[in-house]
Amino acid sequence: METFEEFVKRILIILFWFILISPLIIFPILFLVVGFLGIDVTIVNEILTATIDPIKAYKLAERYGLGFNSTFFKIAAFPGFTFAALVATLTILYERKLMAKAQLRVGPLYAGRFEGILQPIADLFKLLGKELVVPEKADKMFFWAAPILSIGLAASLLAVIPLSPTIYIARSEFSLLIPFAIIGFSPLVVLIAAWASSNKFAFIGGLRALHQLAAYEIPMLLSILGIVILTGSFDLMKIVEAQKDMWFIFPQFLAAIIFYITILSELERIPFDLPEAETEIVSGWLTEYTGMHFGLLQLGVYMKFYALALLFTLLFLGGWNGPAFLPPIVWLLGKLFFVITIIIFPRAVLPRLRMDQLIRIGWAWLIALSFINLFIAVIESSLGVI
Amino acid sequence: MKNAGMNIEDKGGDQLVLHVGPQHPGSGHFRIIVTVDGDYIVGAKPDPGYVHRGAEKMAEYRDYIQNIPHLERPVIIDATGVTLPYVLTAEKIIDVEAPERAQYIRMIMAELNRIISHLYWLGIYGIFLGHSTMFMWPMGDRELFIDLAESIGGTRVTFSYVVPGGVRNDMPTNFKERALKTFDYFERRIEEYKKIFFNNPIMTARTESVGILSPADAIKLGITGSNLRAVGIDSDTRKDEPYCLYDRVDFEIPTRKEGDSYARCIVRLEELQQSMNIMKQVLDLIEPGPIKQVIGGVMRGEPGEAFVRTEAARGTMFYHIVSDGEKNPYRVKISVPSFRNLIGMTHLLVGSKLADMPAIYWSLDYWPVEADR
Numbered sequence: 001m002e003t004f005e006e007f008v009k010r011i012l013i014i015l016f017w018f019i020l021i022s023p024l025i026i027f028p029i030l031f032l033v034v035g036f037l038g039i040d041v042t043i044v045n046e047i048l049t050a051t052i053d054p055i056k057a058y059k060l061a062e063r064y065g066l067g068f069n070s071t072f073f074k075i076a077a078f079p080g081f082t083f084a085a086l087v088a089t090l091t092i093l094y095e096r097k098l099m100a101k102a103q104l105r106v107g108p109l110y111a112g113r114f115e116g117i118l119q120p121i122a123d124l125f126k127l128l129g130k131e132l133v134v135p136e137k138a139d140k141m142f143f144w145a146a147p148i149l150s151i152g153l154a155a156s157l158l159a160v161i162p163l164s165p166t167i168y169i170a171r172s173e174f175s176l177l178i179p180f181a182i183i184g185f186s187p188l189v190v191l192i193a194a195w196a197s198s199n200k201f202a203f204i205g206g207l208r209a210l211h212q213l214a215a216y217e218i219p220m221l222l223s224i225l226g227i228v229i230l231t232g233s234f235d236l237m238k239i240v241e242a243q244k245d246m247w248f249i250f251p252q253f254l255a256a257i258i259f260y261i262t263i264l265s266e267l268e269r270i271p272f273d274l275p276e277a278e279t280e281i282v283s284g285w286l287t288e289y290t291g292m293h294f295g296l297l298q299l300g301v302y303m304k305f306y307a308l309a310l311l312f313t314l315l316f317l318g319g320w321n322g323p324a325f326l327p328p329i330v331w332l333l334g335k336l337f338f339v340i341t342i343i344i345f346p347r348a349v350l351p352r353l354r355m356d357q358l359i360r361i362g363w364a365w366l367i368a369l370s371f372i373n374l375f376i377a378v379i380e381s382s383l384g385v386i
Numbered sequence: 387m388k389n390a391g392m393n394i395e396d397k398g399g400d401q402l403v404l405h406v407g408p409q410h411p412g413s414g415h416f417r418i419i420v421t422v423d424g425d426y427i428v429g430a431k432p433d434p435g436y437v438h439r440g441a442e443k444m445a446e447y448r449d450y451i452q453n454i455p456h457l458e459r460p461v462i463i464d465a466t467g468v469t470l471p472y473v474l475t476a477e478k479i480i481d482v483e484a485p486e487r488a489q490y491i492r493m494i495m496a497e498l499n500r501i502i503s504h505l506y507w508l509g510i511y512g513i514f515l516g517h518s519t520m521f522m523w524p525m526g527d528r529e530l531f532i533d534l535a536e537s538i539g540g541t542r543v544t545f546s547y548v549v550p551g552g553v554r555n556d557m558p559t560n561f562k563e564r565a566l567k568t569f570d571y572f573e574r575r576i577e578e579y580k581k582i583f584f585n586n587p588i589m590t591a592r593t594e595s596v597g598i599l600s601p602a603d604a605i606k607l608g609i610t611g612s613n614l615r616a617v618g619i620d621s622d623t624r625k626d627e628p629y630c631l632y633d634r635v636d637f638e639i640p641t642r643k644e645g646d647s648y649a650r651c652i653v654r655l656e657e658l659q660q661s662m663n664i665m666k667q668v669l670d671l672i673e674p675g676p677i678k679q680v681i682g683g684v685m686r687g688e689p690g691e692a693f694v695r696t697e698a699a700r701g702t703m704f705y706h707i708v709s710d711g712e713k714n715p716y717r718v719k720i721s722v723p724s725f726r727n728l729i730g731m732t733h734l735l736v737g738s739k740l741a742d743m744p745a746i747y748w749s750l751d752y753w754p755v756e757a758d759r
Binding site: 280 | 402411412518521588740741
């Protein structure tokens with residue numbers, strides 16, 4: 001019985017020998033074939049040598065507009081999709097470890113030498129190995145579309161959120177509004193997944209997600225309006241610059257609390273996980289999804305988690321502002337880690353609410369409080385607090 | 387879009403028929419067919435029998451001692467609670483009586499099993515309300531009581547420990563110290579349970595005035611055990627018709643007046659404390675002596691019948707045995723508390739919200755295997 005660590009090691013050894021042997025045997029044969037056929041060798045030569053020489057590979061990529069400063073790299077790798085997916089998978093691992101500590105367990109332990117650090121990779125292999133079951137009576141096209149839409153939606157959230165004054169994908173005058181416009185689509189994805197599954201429990205879950213949207217969407221938007229009043233801008237860059245002296249969590253404490261509660265609701269986390277309430281409606285809208293379908297949906301949810309935690313950091317905790325001895329990105333990631341922790345924590349201590357209670361909280365409390373917060377913002381703005 | 391898989395039965399209006407169980411994370415080994423109108427349950431039709439194995443009929447083909455292991459199968463988490471009334475009934479038929487020390491050890495095992503069963507219930511109730519920490523904590527603490535019971539009974543769950551004439555073997559000499567240490571720890575844990583779960587505002591919001599059972603309905607439906615005590619009736623077979631030596635110990639019957647899910651939870655939580663109090667007193671009272679009255683040869687009952695009622699973890703457990711003088715009983719009838727809880731559950735579910743179904747279902751501590759026998 002080999003452990004997961006040995007399994008990874010075995011794959012790495014195979015890759016190592018492949019990389020070592022290929023320039024010695026496979027490439028000479030390829031060159032011979034290319035020469036024999038009389039094709040122009042220079043481009044082939046470049047591509048083949050690039051496969052074994054990273055510096056040449058990078059130069060080749062740069063020539064075709066794929067370098068570190070290119071838009072493609074920003075979207076695909078850093079600070080775009082790959083980085084977000086990495087943070088999302090690490091969040092899953094961190095959540096499992098944190099929950100385990102709260103519940104007097106050990107959590108993932110055996111994959112990897114330190115505290116189950118390789119568990120996300122093990123989970124990925126497990127999900128890849130599972131059969132993709134599509135129910136016979138499901139609407140196939142929409143059933144397949146939902147996971148892709150989910151992850152696409154989560155990734156597009158990141159397009160205009162900056163990580164530091166220099167690290168961002170795109171700048172916009174309205175970079176605060178765009179993420180909230182995109183978030184509004186997420187219950188639609190849930191409803192597509194639920195309806196296409198053709199399952200009663202999934203259907204109830206999808207309807208619950210729509211009800212939940214009605215409860216939290218308005219307070220979420222109202223809570224950030226206070227900041228817009230204080231700064232007079234929809235640009236996240238300017239909002240973060242305005243927090244050089246004081247973080248907005250102090251003048252806008254009420255807004256921070258409302259925004260935090262609505263984040264929990266948007267992410268369908270306990271106590272607001274009604275659309276996937278396990279003991280009531282199996283897994284809600286996720287019921288029929290298996291294997292990598294499920295993996296993509298989960299990854300989408302956790303990438304949204306990352307984006308919303310990032311927004312909280314930028315809006316209320318001063319973003320990348322901090323003493324100069326550390327680079328701005330480190331300050332940002334440190335604050336992000338703290339925000340992720342407080343978003344995870346309610347799951348360890350709270351049970352689940354009921355739909356009518358959730359709507360009452362949303363409409364009777366959060367909307368009223370966010371209007372009060374607006375008045376506070378107007379008063380602060382006229383007094384010149386910021 | 388097609389709705390072929392939805393199978394919306396035409397009930398008139400917007401009613402939807404849901405089959406909850408037997409393969410559902412929020413049902414036990416049984417199915418309940420609920421009709422929902424919007425978020426409200428308008429009809430609940432239980433469909434028990436998924437795990438029926440004919441324990442009563444099986445008992446007619448085995449002799450009195452062979453019956454013990456398979457009669458505890460229906461409620462393995464409360465193994466002593468379900469075998470003790472059988473053994474007491476069989477003792478009446480065979481006409482033997484257990485020595486005093488054996489009676490005390492039986493009480494200890496019964497109370498340990500009550501705690502094990504209640505902690506299992508509490509863990510599941512936590513996860514039914516979405517509180518995963520409340521699932522892990524009681525399941526972890528339950529292991530301590532399982533260890534205690536294992537040191538007496540020899541196995542973790544299915545002890546088959548109580549036999550006609552006494553108990554199988556004596557308890558270890560250091561049991562008292564171990565038990566008191568565990569009780570001391572667990573009394574502190576109960577306070578932590580209250581902090582994280584029972585006094586949690588969301589938990590009270592989910593369970594208070596949910597599934598209210600009136601005292602008149604409770605008596606009419608034949609509800610027993612903690613569910614009856616939660617409507618304000620202090621009925622407990624251990625006090626009303628003392629068996630073993632329960633008349634020598636002093637304990638309270640926790641009751642609540644509200645009759646809602648929260649009352650049923652808090653009654654069970656207080657019963658944990660009372661069980662520990664009983665065991666502490668028994669550990670002081672117990673004296674060395676024989677643990678078994680040895681019966682030579684095959685046990686044969688006198689022709690006749692006998693019945694015994696005891697208080698198991700879920701309520702009143704009733705055994706009725708008819709003997710025709712052979713080595714096997716002629717007829718064994720078990721009346722279990724869970725079956726009556728099932729009737730009560732149907733009564734409570736209609737008119738409540740779908741989201742309240744787990745909160746009501748498991749607050750009754752309905753154990754499908756026990757009901758199906």
